[in-house]
Amino acid sequence: MDVPGPVSRFIEYLRIKTVQPTPDYAACREHLRGQARELGLAFQAHEYVAGKPVVILTWEGTEPALPSIILNSHTDVVPVFEEFWSHPPFEAARVPTADGSDYQIIARGAQDMKIVGHCYLEAIRAMQQRGERVRRTVHAVFVPDEEIGGHDGMALFVGSPEFAALNAGFALDEGMANPGDGLRVFYGERAPCWVRFVAHGQTGHGSQFIDDTAAEKLVPIIDRMMEFRREQLAAFRTPNADGSAKTLGDVTTANLTMLQSGVQHNVVPESASASVDIRMTPSIDYQAFRRWLEDLAAEHGAQAEMVQFWEDNTVTPTDASNPFWPAFEDAIAAQGIAIVREIFPAATDSRYLRRAGIPALGVTPLRNTPILLHDHNEYVLQSDVLAGIDFYTHVLAAVANVPG
Structure with a gap:
């Protein structure tokens, strides 16, 4: 044909x-x-x-x-x-x-x-x-x-x-x-917010209890981001007032995409980082959300680096x-x-x-x-x-x- x-x-x-x-x-x-x-x-x-x-x-x-x-x-x-x-x-x-x-x-x-x-x-x-x-x-x-x-x-x-x-x-x-x-x-559309949380801490032999390590600072940040993810997932699964289903565009997603740390099994690393791919729904205040991420990092002695952040909604x-x-x-x-x-x-x-x-x-x-x-x-x-x-x-x- x-x-x-x-x-x-x-x-x-x-x-x-x-x-x-x-x-x-x-x-x-x-x-x-x-x-x-x-x-x-x-x-x-x-x-x-x-x-x-x-x-x-x-x-x-x-x-x-x-x-x-x-x-x-x-x-x-x-x-x-x-x-x-x-x-x-x-x-x-x-x-x-x-x-x-x-x-x-x-x-x-x-x-x-x-x-x-x-x-x-x-x-x-x-x-x-x-x-x-x-x-x-x-x-x-x-x-x-x-x-x-x-x-x-x-x-x-x-x-x-x-x-x-x-x-x-x-x-x-x-x-x-x-x-x-x-x-x-x-x-x-949802705006990209790619954030890398970076923590620095004491290093030493892996057989010891070393205070103030990078991992200790990073873990509670990851925990809070996973909690945020669960909150948004629950909102996504909750129908709208008219009974219709929400779409991904209605909520903010967060996914842990990279973890980086360490040089050897028996060396406590001096630094650790966690990267999160976040897509912000336009109904939220983007700058307020960015401040929340930065404050979360600072609360635990870490930094929030914005790999990509779109400011306009x-x-x-x-x-x-x-x-x-x-x-x-x-x-x-x-x-x-x-x-x-x-x-x-x-x-x-x-x-x-x-x-x-x-x-x-x-x-x-x-x-x-x-x-x-x-x-x-x-x-x-x-x-x-x-x-x-x-x-x-x-x-x-x-x-x-x-x-x-």
Whole structure:
């Protein structure tokens, strides 16, 4: 069976090995340059760190003075363990489903998030083929390094004159598949707080009772963090007042991820450290939480080092105070799709946009689909790709035509 053009182009995109830690961004940039040429879109590529291009494809609106629409996606993907894959992860194999009604497209990045970036462009293509125009200029933005924090990508881009020149008014970015029937729409996200607790103490022979050791200082800190984790887990398992279940975005998670100490079995170590991966829900005071961690460390004679700390807890309004929300919501409802509003459980590049004052929503148009981001045998169905294109034609026609 012939492969539909939009699916063929998706497979081409998936085959570009933009895999961390050495993504082939040059090949990705040239692929996007080719797409811009086919679609008659203006093309820009800017490197704020050498070899890491931010690529912008622009579809000019009929009223270009209005604040524009940003369609953001990241081009990098996470590493793979190839021995656990049924097909090579960058072959983008197109495999018939068991009942023969569809095809799985198996590739790293299929869900996270090349389907989204690809569907943006295919939606523009479909609208152009129908002779449609939109009021607001639309910028499809493809950024590097989101999977390792976005520090060399979106973080630098939003502070650049090139970003200011886009006159952004509203943005769409990645979301997550939903195993259920609703469309998950993320209007905020939990902030990363990676803390390393470091303690120093007396050293000596392991056969003695030595006072004031590093471990003695560190253990009660770990105990308190595990108690905090149990408290948050209990809150997560407690239904909301309306009986609905909480999501991870509603609570703050804490996981002990690294313990480091010691040089030899019979030597009491001079130092010890414990690293905790914390994701803060935006409903808490981030600075107060940071002070609590620092005070906890000081109480036990240790230090709290912030390996990563995100200070901004801005969320995007999902009511009429955000003029783009009603248009977005109506476009979804017109497709017969229910919206599930959530806080994203991890960090995406949307946080940089929101901090810059741009309302951003995270959406990946995958429903009744297992969550496979970062997993073995990541895939999407061919029908998902085609439905995603249709989804974005409706959404783009709505949000890019919001009057000024």
